Amino acid sequence: MTEFVPMSSQGVFKKLILTMLVVSIFLIGWHHMGGANRDLRVTVPDWRFEKVDDSLQGGKTEVSIVEWKEGASITCRIVNAAPYPFCEIAIFPQQIGESLDLTKYHSVSLDIDYHGPLPEGRVRVYLRNSNPAYTDESDPVSYKFNAIEYAPGINQGPLTIPLKSFHVLSWWIADYNIDLDHAGVDLSNIVHIEVATGSHVEEGEYTLTLREMTFHGYWITEAELFKLVMGMWILAAICYLGYEYILVRYQYQVASRREERLRKNNITLSLQAKKFAALAERDTLTGVKNRAAVQEWVAQAVKQSQRYQRPFSVVFMDIDHFKEVNDTHGHYVGDDILRAFSHLVVEWLDINDVFVRWGGEEFIIFCPDRNIQSVTDLAETIRYQVESAHWSHDAKITISAGVAQLEDETPTELIQRADEALYKAKHAGRNRVTISSPYR
Structure with a gap:
């Protein structure tokens, strides 16, 4: 089964940011171009x-009505018999008990x-709202007058009139003793609409004709869209942090x-042997390449790196005070340490790195493309x-180790640096790595 390898967090972050930008721009453009608009025509x-x-107030106004699909027209003869004589077109949802939520609409056409007899005659439009806090179904006037x-x-x-231009009639607020929480x-x-x-x-004689009434609104308001986009960005951030957590666990x-x-270094040594079997022999003690085995390969590798302007570097290592180890513990222990040291180094090499015993306790790692x-x-x-x-x-x-990167020089000069x-x-105190200055 192929092992799952998480993509780098940088790559995930770039893709996530790009996706979120595209989605955000699309949603904002969609809203700006009217994609969220909705109309409700009465x-x-x-x-x-x-x-x-x-007539319910003792008036004697007579009214007749003509209806069609988009509206209605009334003709009335107003008589000054009631305290406030009037006539109107009342508009109700077809289903009894049904109501309309206009909070997501911003205007009405x-x-x-x-x-009528007066020039520049005026009409009133009422949007009558029901609320248990002030509405008594047996009292038609108790429905709020948004006018x-x-x-x-x-x-x-x-x-086209903005719905924010509507106001609540002051006499209704006073007559029904409406508190501040419900006065707006x-x-x-x-529950119904009136044109009076x-x-x-x-x-x-008066003629009042309603040809069209259309409410304009949004399926999602600009503020709601902003919250949605912000929520998406927050969710994306949470997902990214979650991915970072998974990636850290994977790296662990x-x-x-x-x-x-480290306990399977013989397998790595075997793979190294297969890769470089045609180049040279191995050091009999440590099992890694010996000096003679890689000289021709190094020369070719240096030429290839210089021709194609690719990096090529070396690590020259020496075991500190190795003579004292042999003198104190004997050469058998020294040989064991050389073998164990070689096994340890191999575990940290890439497939293209070439590890060589250069002589005694000196080792070199040749690193193409590093x-x-x-x-x-x-x-x-x-x-x-x-x-x-x-x-x-x-x-x-x-x-102790010295490192150098190939310049315009021969393999011998590179190794010498x-x-x-x-x-x-060594002279700086051992147990350290020193970087070579560029060849001059």
């Missing part, structure tokens, strides 16, 4: 139109023709497996692992 059969007059009054004229066409405009539960004669009327597991590979920073990190890692490892007979083992850097590391 028409038959969803709504029914009725005539209403002042009204096409009303109004003719607006204006002069529509004749044949003036539709007029409320469009959340509109205005505040000042005289006796005479990789590090654990790396420790396990720059100076990469091999310095490798040398520091090996130095730390050697210092931290448990060695035979509790011997204390450290190494790394050897000079190793010499500097």
Whole structure:
């Protein structure tokens, strides 16, 4: 089964940011171009139109009504018999008990023709809201009067009025002793709509025609869209952090497996042997390449790197005070340490790195396609692992290393620079890595 390898967090972050930008721009553009707009037109059969007059107040106004799909027209003769004579078109949802939530609508288009005895006659439009806090179903006047009054004229066409222009009639607030919490405009539960004669009327003939009533709103408001986009960004951030957590766990597991590979170094040595079997023989003690085996390969590798301008670097290592190890513990222990040291180093090499016993306790790692920073990190890692490892007979083992990157020079000059850097590391106190200056 193929092992799952998480993508780098940087790659995931770039893709996530790009995706979120595309989605955010699309949603904002969609809203700006009207994709979220919605209209509600008051028409038959969803709504029914009725005539209403002042007869319940003792008035004598007479009204007749003509209906069609988009609206209705009433003709009334107003008589000054009631305290407030009027006539109106009342509009109800077709289903009894149904109501309308206009909180997501921002305006209403009204096409009303109004003719009466007074010039510039005015009409009132009421959006009647029901709320248990103030509404008594047995009292029609207890439904809140969200109102607006204006002069529509004749044949003036539709007029779009913001719903925020509506206000609650002050006499209704006073008569029903409405508290401040319920004194403002409320469009959340509109049970019927009224188009009525205005505040000042005289006796005479009136014609009131409602040609169109359309509410304009949004499926999702700009504020709601902003919250949605912000929520998406927050969710994306949470997902990214979750991925980071998974990636850290994966890296921890990789590090654990790396420790396990220390016990399987013979497999790595076997793979190295297969890769370079045609190049040379191995050192009989440590099992790694010997000096003679890689000389021709190094020359070819250096030429290839210079021709294609690819980096090529070396790590020249020496076991510190190795003679004292042999003198103190004997050559058999020294040989065991050389073998164990070689096995340890192999565990930290890439597939293209070539590990060579150069002579005695000196070793070189040839690193195609690695720059100076990469091999310095490798040398520091090996130095730390050697210092931290448990060695035979509790011997204390450290190494010094010199690193160099190929310039315009021969393989011999490159190795010599790394050897000079190793010499500097020795004289600087050992157990350290020194970087060679560029060849001059």
